[in-house]
Amino acid sequence: MTMLIDDVETLKDEQRRNYQTHGFLVLRNVFDTTEIQSLLEESNRLLNERGDLISPQNLRCRYMAHHETGEQLFEVFDPVNDISSICQRFSLHPRILSAVEALYGEPACLFKEKLIFKPPGALGYQLHQDIPLAWKDFPRTFLTVLIPIDPSSEENGCTEVFSGYHNDFLTNDASLYMLPDSVVDANRCTALVLNPGDIAIFHGLTPHRSAPNRSSQMRRVLYVSYNARSDGGDQRDAHYAEFRERIRSHRQQMTSEPVFFK
Numbered sequence: 001m002t003m004l005i006d007d008v009e010t011l012k013d014e015q016r017r018n019y020q021t022h023g024f025l026v027l028r029n030v031f032d033t034t035e036i037q038s039l040l041e042e043s044n045r046l047l048n049e050r051g052d053l054i055s056p057q058n059l060r061c062r063y064m065a066h067h068e069t070g071e072q073l074f075e076v077f078d079p080v081n082d083i084s085s086i087c088q089r090f091s092l093h094p095r096i097l098s099a100v101e102a103l104y105g106e107p108a109c110l111f112k113e114k115l116i117f118k119p120p121g122a123l124g125y126q127l128h129q130d131i132p133l134a135w136k137d138f139p140r141t142f143l144t145v146l147i148p149i150d151p152s153s154e155e156n157g158c159t160e161v162f163s164g165y166h167n168d169f170l171t172n173d174a175s176l177y178m179l180p181d182s183v184v185d186a187n188r189c190t191a192l193v194l195n196p197g198d199i200a201i202f203h204g205l206t207p208h209r210s211a212p213n214r215s216s217q218m219r220r221v222l223y224v225s226y227n228a229r230s231d232g233g234d235q236r237d238a239h240y241a242e243f244r245e246r247i248r249s250h251r252q253q254m255t256s257e258p259v260f261f262k
Contacts, residue, residue: 024161067121067124075116115223125178129165
């Protein structure tokens with residue numbers, strides 16, 4: 001399930017079938033070193049120069065516990081395109097869109113994007129499916145493209161996907177988002193070990209998880225998600241309006257501290 005950059009413009013039938021069968025696809029060497037360097041430099045700029053944004057109260061930001069100490073570590077800008085023209089350019093890059101649209105068989109619409117830094121020690125994510133059962137109008141064609149900025153390895157907690165579960169929800173309980181590992185077969189797990197320049201694409205119902213970052217370096221990835229145009233059209237602004245309201249409500253239930261979006 002790999003391909004070279006020259007193949008991005010026209011995904012082979014076999015690659016589309018693999019995606020339909022397994023729920024994910026790995027594409028190698030989609031971007032060159034210079035292109036990835038620009039994304040690396042931009043991630044450094046955002047982290048080092050936009051400290052005014054980094055706050056637990058900012059709805060744009062998410063934190064993750066250190067897997068040993070429990071210290072809360074800044075991990076995510078979500079969204080990121082409105083503060084980074086370079087991230088926006090990658091989100092709408094013709095090579096990305098051509099691959100996604102080949103899988104859809106129709107035009108794609110940008111749905112959301114986030115820049116994950118995953119600093120050393122950051123705990124990973126439990127098993128889950130990205131399409132929330134409780135969010136009734138969430139597009140069912142939702143898929144995500146992973147664009148690694150640093151090498152993604154098992155040591156630094158790369159994303160792990162489980163093949164063949166992407167045709168339905170794994171639970172009927174709408175209140176349950178994080179899933180027990182017992183609902184999937186461990187033998188169907190693939191660690192998305194990627195180099196900068198590669199990308200991976202996985203369906204919104206493909207179960208996935210990630211382990212802690214046990215390395216000494218960040219594992220930065222730009223995650224960009226789309227929906228098929230026939231599945232609701234352009235929904236990004238509406239999604240983020242509802243997304244922020246859901247996060248605001250959740251955080252205000254957990255703490256009395258005021259929240260904001262900046």
